[in-house]
Amino acid sequence: MSFAELGLSDKVLQAVTESGYTTPTPIQAQAIPHVLGRRDVLGVAQTGTGKTAAFTLPMLTMLEQGRARARMPRTLVLEPTRELAAQVVENFERYGSNHKLNVALLIGGVSFADQDSKITRGVDVLIATPGRLLDHFERGKLLLSGVELLVIDEADRMLDMGFIPDIERIVKLVPFTRQTLFFSATMPPEIQRLADDFLHNPVRIEVARPASTASTITQRLVATGAEGHQKRKTLRKLIRAAEDLKNGIIFCNRKRDVAQLQKSLSNHGFTVAALHGDMDQRARMAALDAFRSGEIPLLVASDVAARGLDIPAVSHVFNFDVPHHAEDYVHRIGRTGRAGRSGAAFTLVGRGDEKSLAAIESLIGQPIGWEAGDLSTLSADDESDEPRARRGRERSTRGRRDEPRGERRDEPRNPRRAEAERRVDAPNRVRGRRSEERPRPAPARPPREADAMPEAEIGLGGHIPAFLLRPIVLKKKNDQE
Numbered sequence: 001m002s003f004a005e006l007g008l009s010d011k012v013l014q015a016v017t018e019s020g021y022t023t024p025t026p027i028q029a030q031a032i033p034h035v036l037g038r039r040d041v042l043g044v045a046q047t048g049t050g051k052t053a054a055f056t057l058p059m060l061t062m063l064e065q066g067r068a069r070a071r072m073p074r075t076l077v078l079e080p081t082r083e084l085a086a087q088v089v090e091n092f093e094r095y096g097s098n099h100k101l102n103v104a105l106l107i108g109g110v111s112f113a114d115q116d117s118k119i120t121r122g123v124d125v126l127i128a129t130p131g132r133l134l135d136h137f138e139r140g141k142l143l144l145s146g147v148e149l150l151v152i153d154e155a156d157r158m159l160d161m162g163f164i165p166d167i168e169r170i171v172k173l174v175p176f177t178r179q180t181l182f183f184s185a186t187m188p189p190e191i192q193r194l195a196d197d198f199l200h201n202p203v204r205i206e207v208a209r210p211a212s213t214a215s216t217i218t219q220r221l222v223a224t225g226a227e228g229h230q231k232r233k234t235l236r237k238l239i240r241a242a243e244d245l246k247n248g249i250i251f252c253n254r255k256r257d258v259a260q261l262q263k264s265l266s267n268h269g270f271t272v273a274a275l276h277g278d279m280d281q282r283a284r285m286a287a288l289d290a291f292r293s294g295e296i297p298l299l300v301a302s303d304v305a306a307r308g309l310d311i312p313a314v315s316h317v318f319n320f321d322v323p324h325h326a327e328d329y330v331h332r333i334g335r336t337g338r339a340g341r342s343g344a345a346f347t348l349v350g351r352g353d354e355k356s357l358a359a360i361e362s363l364i365g366q367p368i369g370w371e372a373g374d375l376s377t378l379s380a381d382d383e384s385d386e387p388r389a390r391r392g393r394e395r396s397t398r399g400r401r402d403e404p405r406g407e408r409r410d411e412p413r414n415p416r417r418a419e420a421e422r423r424v425d426a427p428n429r430v431r432g433r434r435s436e437e438r439p440r441p442a443p444a445r446p447p448r449e450a451d452a453m454p455e456a457e458i459g460l461g462g463h464i465p466a467f468l469l470r471p472i473v474l475k476k477k478n479d480q481e
Helices: 010-019 026-036 051-062 082-095 112-121 130-138 155-160 164-173 189-198 229-241 255-267 281-293 326-333 354-364 388-402 415-428
Strands: 041-044 075-078 103-106 125-128 149-153 179-184 203-206 217-223 248-251 272-275 298-301 316-319 343-349
Touching: 010 051, 010 082, 026 041, 026 051, 026 203, 041 051, 051 082, 051 149, 051 179, 075 130, 075 164, 082 103, 082 125, 082 281, 103 112, 103 130, 112 130, 125 130, 130 164, 149 155, 155 179, 155 189, 164 189, 179 189, 229 255, 229 316, 229 343, 255 272, 255 298, 272 281, 281 298, 316 326, 326 343, 326 354
Parallel strands: 041 179, 041 203, 075 125, 075 149, 103 125, 149 179, 217 343, 248 298, 248 316, 272 298, 316 343
Antiparallel strands: none
């Protein structure tokens, strides 16, 4: 099947051909006809199968008819992260090169004034994150009553990570007669129930088993010690030994670990950048652009980079931490092995990660092989989180610390330290004796019962003001009186 058989317009087909694509992916081949038929669609497919183009291409065809009005977008695309939203904009610009459509991006970290000016001119396609979209709506700068098509991308992430109240509010603001599209790589049952509330008689499209991984990805587990020095050392050895490593993404569970690991790798000579949610938008986009261009071969990131980022040439993915949620593993390793390319995914596993690992293997329906032995092969040194150099220093100095002070009197003393001790002790000398030779003061006597409760003072007590002590001068009376 070719794109020409899907019912797309000539302008869209020309842009697709210029982009170098000839055959649609399974999710595109099944979803595009239903979208053009104005049906609600729930698309479930593993990451890297072209879900973004599955709703971008039919939207461009549908938007050729009609015109946008000020502050009233015609279509709305919701994304969980800024990077995904910016990536969708790139897809519309690529495939919409033959269209004269206005596309606006509403994300945090960008000036409100610039976004307001675009909305005021009229927007055909509005791509936004939920928080910034509601900010514009509450400021009275945006009306959603003209939305004809609503797209919720990465639906499980949007609904599962605190966006449920925002999504429910946005769905109530758009017209009831809208067309709604859901696309995601995973769809747990509890998320499915929420999706059913937003979709009307949807067409469910599954081109692969939910939460399955691509067969082009080689998955391996690497046994390592506890978090910290030994774990970072294992990662460095793994990166140096990786075959055909062109670039790679290293995922951490926590933002603070991202910054710490990026600094550690830089200190060991690796060219690496960091990407996490606490960075400002300009720094995040700069790091992502440098990684895409090949200027920086390694990117340490949190799960903000795990969803939907289209970087086709990623050769390796390293999970520095085993993800807490099994679905995140599917999205993380999906950054490699895209568009039919081969890729490799390595996950560092330590003691305490067995439960999370079992959940991942249960979700993907297959066991993951170990690289050079499992956790039972770890030695005592490998499991220790303390640097060997530090342990060696402690072993070399432990005996000296345990020796009595008197047995080290013949050791040479530091002259600077001796001079400092002499100056500090000088004020405490009494009659030629050092301070440690002074007699100890007698212990204080125990308090008596009379001392426990002082007597109540009458009047001014023992204090007499000075004006009462002044002498009084009496004047003599006149004789006439």
